[in-house]
Amino acid sequence: MPNTFVIGAAKSGTTSLYDYLRQHPDVFMSPVKEPCYFAYAENPPEMAGPGDEASNHESGVVYTLEDYRALFSGATTESVIGEASPVYLYDEDAPRLLHEQCPDASLIVVLRNPIVRAHSHYLQLVQSGREPLNDFEAALDAEDERVAAGWEWSWHYRRMGFYGKQLARYLEYFDREQLHVYRFEELTEDSVAFAQTAYRALGVDPSFEPDTGIRRRATGVPKLDWLHQFIGSPDHVLRRWSRLVLPETVRDRILMAVRNANLQKPPLPDAARARLAEVYRDDVHRLETLFDRSFSDWLTTDEHRIADDG
Template structure:
């Protein structure tokens, strides 16, 4: 646990590991599963975006996130950021998870300046699946104006040029090579652990055991992985979806009022209802192959060498 003293002589606790992304690839699940480990303290706020943006409410074009007007999009000052970690006590691993850190170019350098010895975890998903999952979530949340995925892809370059929210950068976010290269250029290789979403879905306990070893905590601890977090898809019942979204925004209040065990049970019930209310559309094999060839093939081949993993299944 890294600590320092501020000008008021209070002990300032700082993260010694960060989950940097990617979006729609399991960062929310990692954040939740890490929180169960008795030797890990996770920031109570997911996606602090502290190293991504220098203002609390950055200005982008396009339909914005549906957030509580009293909650800032990003944490932009060090005091507020450090306040997230005051609850850490005997935990040896202190961390946070913000998937924007992988995508925003400036984040790697800012993290290096802040904590050069920090450990970094990335989890990567097949970029075609990642893009379609992200699009489906945006449709579900009422932010995506195009009803056709491929039309949205055609508009992506123009949207980026016009300064739309990063959430609409469906293919650009999946070009992992340059994004990870920034971290490998700045940090030692043994400070970076890269997982694949397919492995995580197939055997989450094994991936978590490896991550626990990387963080030097008890790797025999087995968290409850029965809840699927941040699922994408189209709502079957829009009224139920809106109701569950409203309850989701009330989580901080509920968490303060009920014991942790009961809170986790409520999450399981609510998450189950949410996931059962979603239908997840699929891309055809032909569409997947076309997207891979058009947007991702060259990047995937370079990424294989960078992370020293066989990604041939992504190239099919």
């Protein structure tokens, strides 16, 4: 069983962190990035939203302990064995189930401004063609109805941002020292330094420098739909040809660079920002109390003081 978990938050750089961790020679990360086992073991999601079932199938979600253990069968001498499932921070049962199986685990959390995070998650589903509403506030208004209808957690834009409430659940089961909490800006401003801080927290060589050149999971609306579809289609003739002539790391870097250059990010509407700032106000104060650290900059409506990833 793993001894390290990246538990969230979604759209907060967890894919990049997963990449940095799995590059380290003393770390083994599951080949499936988001197995989600401890969220779905007792209560599998209904997956009633557009593309929910296909998305979870493609991501490699596992439902049995046997299948979950098999993900780590390739580990050899690594001291850190881990996985990254950002739904764990949000899911109500995950803290208890994680503690039952892995009580001594290290838990890594990257927190992004919940207002910006919600908008980024919305844009991700727009980008993938799964979000039918072309207005962010309309999607916020539809959230309760969608949750009641069984749409999976990616659609819970507003609900996923109550970090104070979510981390309080973990502190009921785990010691504070087991939780390593970072801000999203730490990852984006100096990725190598951030990775080395995480290495140090996990007790592996902090001098190792990962390749941080590929930015994964960037969100936005495609400028050219045909180019976005080509990059996302593994069976396209040009993609098949590239596999024959280019090394995987080179091909991956080129495709990600082209993909990200083809994305444009619509601004977060001021009305939605102000609305969500009020929604999250009490929870942000709760988070500050839990960790004796300021997060109040998240609540400002001054665009120039908002930490974002552009």
